[in-house]
Amino acid sequence: MLRNSENGFGTVTIALHWTIAVLILGLILAGFVMRRIEIDPGLQFSLYQWHKSFGFTALGLAAFRMLWWLVETSPAASPTLGPMEHMAARATHLSLIALALLVPLSGWAVVSVSTLAIPSFYFNLIIIPHLPLPKSGTSEAFWALAHAMLAYVTLGLVAIHAAAAFYHHLVRRDLVLIRMLRSGSMPRTGSTVKTSGKDDTVVERKRI
Amino acid sequence: MTSSGKQSMAVTLPLSLLALALAGTPVAGAKAPALADAAGTYRIASSSRIQFSVGQVGGSGGIAGSFTKFSGIFRIDGDDVGRSSVEFTLFPESVRSTERRIEDFLRSSAVFDAANHRTVTFRSTGVSQTGPDAATIEGVLTARGKSRKERFDVRLTDWNRRSISFTIRGSIRRSPYGMTVGTPIYSNVVEFDMNIRGQKR
Numbered sequence: 001m002l003r004n005s006e007n008g009f010g011t012v013t014i015a016l017h018w019t020i021a022v023l024i025l026g027l028i029l030a031g032f033v034m035r036r037i038e039i040d041p042g043l044q045f046s047l048y049q050w051h052k053s054f055g056f057t058a059l060g061l062a063a064f065r066m067l068w069w070l071v072e073t074s075p076a077a078s079p080t081l082g083p084m085e086h087m088a089a090r091a092t093h094l095s096l097i098a099l100a101l102l103v104p105l106s107g108w109a110v111v112s113v114s115t116l117a118i119p120s121f122y123f124n125l126i127i128i129p130h131l132p133l134p135k136s137g138t139s140e141a142f143w144a145l146a147h148a149m150l151a152y153v154t155l156g157l158v159a160i161h162a163a164a165a166f167y168h169h170l171v172r173r174d175l176v177l178i179r180m181l182r183s184g185s186m187p188r189t190g191s192t193v194k195t196s197g198k199d200d201t202v203v204e205r206k207r208i
Numbered sequence: 209m210t211s212s213g214k215q216s217m218a219v220t221l222p223l224s225l226l227a228l229a230l231a232g233t234p235v236a237g238a239k240a241p242a243l244a245d246a247a248g249t250y251r252i253a254s255s256s257r258i259q260f261s262v263g264q265v266g267g268s269g270g271i272a273g274s275f276t277k278f279s280g281i282f283r284i285d286g287d288d289v290g291r292s293s294v295e296f297t298l299f300p301e302s303v304r305s306t307e308r309r310i311e312d313f314l315r316s317s318a319v320f321d322a323a324n325h326r327t328v329t330f331r332s333t334g335v336s337q338t339g340p341d342a343a344t345i346e347g348v349l350t351a352r353g354k355s356r357k358e359r360f361d362v363r364l365t366d367w368n369r370r371s372i373s374f375t376i377r378g379s380i381r382r383s384p385y386g387m388t389v390g391t392p393i394y395s396n397v398v399e400f401d402m403n404i405r406g407q408k409r
Contacts (some may be wrong), residue, residue, distance in 0.1 A: 040324035042389040
């Protein structure tokens with residue numbers, strides 16, 4: 001099923017989650033390579049252009065993700081979560097959704113204010129206009145720093161988020177991770193049963 | 209991005225142009241020199257200007273720059289303009305653009321690879337007059353170790369007994385010289401716009 005239910009995530013949410021996850025990790029890696037490592041200047045130029053095209057893709061998907069999150073129901077939190085865990089998870093998920101938008105927006109600002117004025121030619125198909133911001137070396141430095149810092153914060157939250165998912169999967173042995181892999185309510189079949197023995201314990205939280 | 213340099217040119221100046229001038233078409237208001245005065249060998253003066261530009265997708269903008277270090281000699285054949293010749297050398301290390309990052313990129317291995325290819329040269333193979341004050345120069349342009357035949361349009365703008373000036377224009381495709389970086393955001397075609405002054409030797 002495409003849509004979320006009380007018990008689990010729908011295909012749309014799951015597909016968005018993993019697509020955005022892969023894009024974010026790939027973009028951070030490319031960003032690191034093109035900015036922090038000495039590489040061939042021609043390759044560096046190309047990496048920048050790919051980074052921009054994939055970055056705009058991430059921005060579009062993140063915007064859709066945000067809308068989807070606003071209109072869709074979120075599955076109930078896993079009963080295995082305590083109130084503090086629930087709050088921490090929710091804060092992390094909200095932050096990730098916001099950062100998935102802010103990081104590419106700040107990257108768009110870098111491109112827009114740069115005195116190099118290199119066009120954003122999305123996958124060599126269409127020109128994405130620059131944001132209407134004044135160009136200057138100072139603002140380019142500011143936005144480049146903001147873009148990098150936001151990206152590193154995102155990476156840190158992703159690490160926490162992933163560690164929590166593995167913790168639930170491997171230690172708590174609940175369905176938190178599983179339900180972001182398979183759509184539908186995930187009842188008993190799924191394995192991971194809880195220690196408590198209630199076999200429908202099931203769904204865990206990964207809210208959003 | 210860009211290009212190749214190229215350049216060169218020069219020379220050509222059809223004596224016949226001069227002849228026309230003599231005939232009374234006042235070019236540049238100079239007093240008409242004797243043909244014998246125009247024929248000769250000239251050194252390309254450092255006051256010449258070698259500018260280039262590369263368009264970008266969407267129209268406005270692009271890369272523009274110039275070269276400040278170059279040298280060359282041309283000879284105008286008094287008996288047969290078509291036998292005139294030019295040799296021109298350009299040092300890509302001297303490229304100037306709107307900002308340092310662009311200049312460094314142009315010098316880098318992505319474009320001119322100035323560290324390994326210190327010069328861009330043009331050696332004419334033929335000159336043909338195309339109008340009273342215009343000619344076309346064909347020759348071999350060598351950049352990044354690759355040589356190709358290229359063509360430039362030359363127009364006489366001024367002369368006197370000691371010096372002569374031309375504007376020279378040419379559109380050079382950069383990809384054959386291994387300078388494909390930045391396409392298709394930046395055009396494959398580099399437009400050269402030069403003002404060449406020759407000092408008679």
